[in-house]
Amino acid sequence: xxxxxxxxxxxxRPMSRKDKILKxxxxxxxxxxxxxxxxxxxxxxxxxxxxxxxxxxxxxxxFSIIRSVAEAPWVGLDHFRAFLDDDELPSVIRNTxxxxxxxxxxxxxxxxxxxxxxNELRSLRFKRxxxxxxxxxxxxxWVILGGILTTWLADVGIIxxxxxxxxxxxxxxxxxxxxxxxxxxxxxxDIWKELGWSAIxxxxxxxxxxxxxxxASTIDGAGRFQKMWYITLPSIKGTITILFILxxxxxxxxxxxxxxxxxxxxxxxxxxxxxxxxxETGLASGRYSYATxxxxxxxxxxxxLLLIANSVTKKINGHSLF
Amino acid sequence: xxxxxKTAGEALFDGFNILGMLAICxxxxxxIWYVLVNSFNDGQDAMRGGIYWWPRAFSMDNYVExxxxxxxxxxxxxxxxxxxxxxAAHVFFxxxxxxxxxxxxxxxxxxxxxMGTFTLFxxxxxxPFYLLIRDLGMLDNFMVYIIPFxxxxxxxxxxxxxxxxxxxxxxxxxxxxxxxxFSIFTRVIIPVSMPVIAxxxxxxxxxxxxxxxxxxxxxxxxxxxxxxxxxxxxxAQSSSSQIVAAAGGGVDRTVTxxxxxxxxxxxxxxxxxxxxxxxxxxxxxxxxxxxxKG
Numbered sequence: 175x176x177x178x179x180x181x182x183x184x185x186x187r188p189m190s191r192k193d194k195i196l197k198x199x200x201x202x203x204x205x206x207x208x209x210x211x212x213x214x215x216x217x218x219x220x221x222x223x224x225x226x227x228x229x230x231x232x233x234x235x236x237f238s239i240i241r242s243v244a245e246a247p248w249v250g251l252d253h254f255r256a257f258l259d260d261d262e263l264p265s266v267i268r269n270t271x272x273x274x275x276x277x278x279x280x281x282x283x284x285x286x287x288x289x290x291x292x293n294e295l296r297s298l299r300f301k302r303x304x305x306x307x308x309x310x311x312x313x314x315x316w317v318i319l320g321g322i323l324t325t326w327l328a329d330v331g332i333i334x335x336x337x338x339x340x341x342x343x344x345x346x347x348x349x350x351x352x353x354x355x356x357x358x359x360x361x362x363x364d365i366w367k368e369l370g371w372s373a374i375x376x377x378x379x380x381x382x383x384x385x386x387x388x389x390a391s392t393i394d395g396a397g398r399f400q401k402m403w404y405i406t407l408p409s410i411k412g413t414i415t416i417l418f419i420l421x422x423x424x425x426x427x428x429x430x431x432x433x434x435x436x437x438x439x440x441x442x443x444x445x446x447x448x449x450x451x452x453x454e455t456g457l458a459s460g461r462y463s464y465a466t467x468x469x470x471x472x473x474x475x476x477x478x479l480l481l482i483a484n485s486v487t488k489k490i491n492g493h494s495l496f
Numbered sequence: 497x498x499x500x501x502k503t504a505g506e507a508l509f510d511g512f513n514i515l516g517m518l519a520i521c522x523x524x525x526x527x528i529w530y531v532l533v534n535s536f537n538d539g540q541d542a543m544r545g546g547i548y549w550w551p552r553a554f555s556m557d558n559y560v561e562x563x564x565x566x567x568x569x570x571x572x573x574x575x576x577x578x579x580x581x582x583x584a585a586h587v588f589f590x591x592x593x594x595x596x597x598x599x600x601x602x603x604x605x606x607x608x609x610x611m612g613t614f615t616l617f618x619x620x621x622x623x624p625f626y627l628l629i630r631d632l633g634m635l636d637n638f639m640v641y642i643i644p645f646x647x648x649x650x651x652x653x654x655x656x657x658x659x660x661x662x663x664x665x666x667x668x669x670x671x672x673x674x675x676x677x678f679s680i681f682t683r684v685i686i687p688v689s690m691p692v693i694a695x696x697x698x699x700x701x702x703x704x705x706x707x708x709x710x711x712x713x714x715x716x717x718x719x720x721x722x723x724x725x726x727x728x729x730x731x732a733q734s735s736s737s738q739i740v741a742a743a744g745g746g747v748d749r750t751v752t753x754x755x756x757x758x759x760x761x762x763x764x765x766x767x768x769x770x771x772x773x774x775x776x777x778x779x780x781x782x783x784x785x786x787x788x789k790g
Contacts, residue, residue: 198603201601201603202603205599205601205602205603205677207676207677207678208596208599208602208677209596209602209603210678211592211593211595211596211677211678211681212593212596212597212602212604212605212608214589214592214593215589215590215592215593215596215597215608215612215647215652216608216611218589218593218646218647219611219612219615219647219649221628222625222628222644222647223615223619223620224611224615225620225624225628226619226620226621226624226625226628227618227619227620227624228620228624229620229623229624229625229627229628230620230621230624232623232624232627243627288520291513291516291517292517294509294510294513295510295513295514295517296510300514300517303521304517304520304521306773306776307520307521307524307525308520308521308524309772309776309779310524310525310528310769310772311524313702313706313768313769313772314528314706314765314768315705315706315707315708315724315764315765316706316708317706317708317724317727317728317731317732318727318761318764318765320728320731320732321531321727321730321731321757321758321761322527322528322530322531322761324731325530325531325534325754325758326527326530330543330545331545332530332545332548335545335546366523366524366527369520370524397505398506398509430709431708431709434709434728434732435728435731435732436732437732438732449622452621452622452623453622453713456622456623456626457622457623457626457713462623462627465622465623466621466623466624469621469622469623470621472621473618473619473621477617477618480617
């Protein structure tokens with residue numbers, strides 16, 4: 175009886191597993207077109223996302239261009255230690271975090287303020303016209319904007335002409351040649367370029383606020399500023415939170431395109447940020463392993479910052495990215 | 497009495513708000529206008545400065561030089577080619593994968609999606625990517641503008657959220673007629689997805705048009721560099737030799753490297769500025785779809 179039972183079970187298991195596989199294969203065959211379409215994408219991700227992720231192991235090796243990755247000798251954490259001992263580390267960190275934090279403090283709230291005032295415009299047509307104009311700089315490349323800035327900030331440029339005419343300065347200043355102006359130029363030009371574009375998302379969130387709330391507050395005697403502060407702003411809290419999490423996790427990202435256009439040897443002490451450092455030590459000087467180690471440190475810190483920002487905002491106001 | 501005072505306050509608020517907005521519009525447009533008027537001014541004359549509102553000595557010479565310069569024209573051609581080919585390929589490929597990923601019956605769907613989601617949070621970084629491109633033989637190869645940017649998981653999310661809204665009956669009807677999944681995608685899905693296709697095309701097209709970085713690090717052959725990389729070398733590295741060489745060759749000495757630079761900037765930007773009011777409704781909508789998904 176007992177033997178019989180075990181015989182039955184062992185007979186049934188392979189059968190059902192075989193059936194399952196057969197059914198799966200059949201199903202797979204019937205969706206073969208779909209699978210090819212999907213697997214092309216998977217193959218692309220494998221090559222262009224996952225092979226470079228595997229490639230970060232050269233951060234722990236002494237890779238050189240004449241040997242393959244497999245042949246390169248392991249060096250453990252040597253490159254990470256070398257970065258911590260590097261003379262340039264303090265200025266690289268200061269420039270990266272300094273510019274990012276000022277951008278976070280000034281550049282993050284400005285589009286919200288802009289959207290709040292745009293939302294108060296009574297004429298829809300005027301509002302749309304202002305929006306159209308304000309998005310435009312987002313579509314200009316940093317190279318073009320760099321060209322505009324170098325023209326404006328040159329010794330004979332419009333900025334110097336105006337300041338000289340006003341008597342604020344006695345002699346023209348080469349703004350891009352002086353490190354002390356670099357951060358301000360980066361932050362101001364970034365705001366100029368992205369103010370309108372960043373406001374789109376907030377405006378869309380504001381469009382969802384019920385008009386009845388405004389009507390009720392009018393009856394209660396609320397002014398325009400009070401409506402902005404007590405109704406509009408709290409209604410877009412969720413959107414603000416999500417964008418804030420993303421902004422915090424990006425503090426180690428500099429705007430590479432922008433800084434590369436504006437930096438030069440004279441302003442180097444204020445313009446050398448992590449991304450530029452990785453690019454220059456890695457590709458320009460050929461220290462592949464070292465630059466990869468620096469890039470890896472950055473990626474890991476960014477991931478940790480994202481998780482921290484996410485959990486903190488979740489606790490504070492209940493909104494989070496995931 | 498009370499209502500009247502409130503309207504006065506309101507009117508003041510509205511007045512200042514409109515003034516502030518006009519100021520922002522001026523600050524936004526004036527730098528672009530400044531480049532435009534200076535590019536239409538005689539180059540030698542412009543060096544004296546002081547051209548703020550209108551050209552002082554109107555001249556088309558800068559533009560004539562730009563269109564005569566073989567280096568600039570080749571770079572323009574590269575930019576047009578990579579924008580057209582790159583955008584078409586990116587949109588088709590990403591939409592195709594997104595359609596497959598959006599089908600619930602797809603075996604392995606969750607693994608594929610997880611694999612993609614992870615790429616949003618972690619990447620190998622610049623150096624391993626560079627080494628990959630080198631190993632694939634794509635240095636100094638036009639394909640470096642296309643193949644490494646065929647796909648974007650972020651765009652895939654936007655496509656998927658659009659495809660979800662398409663009624664299933666459309667697909668079922670085609671299936672009954674004997675169409676396979678690929679021809680359902682090309683003949684049924686693509687024609688009804690034009691709004692999202694326009695949006696992604698716009699975003700990717702603008703990126704392709706504006707990017708100088710790919711041309712800078714993966715391309716050494718000057719005949720393969722796009723116009724933005726050409727301008728980057730002129731603007732950031734002040735290596736105006738390419739432009740000066742062209743300007744010095746002509747009999748016409750009224751142009752300067754600065755005036756040709758401004759004219760090149762205008763020619764480079766003009767297509768985007770002209771196309772953009774017509775495309776505005778698409779990018780606003782596209783940003784919404786993207787933001788809803790987070």
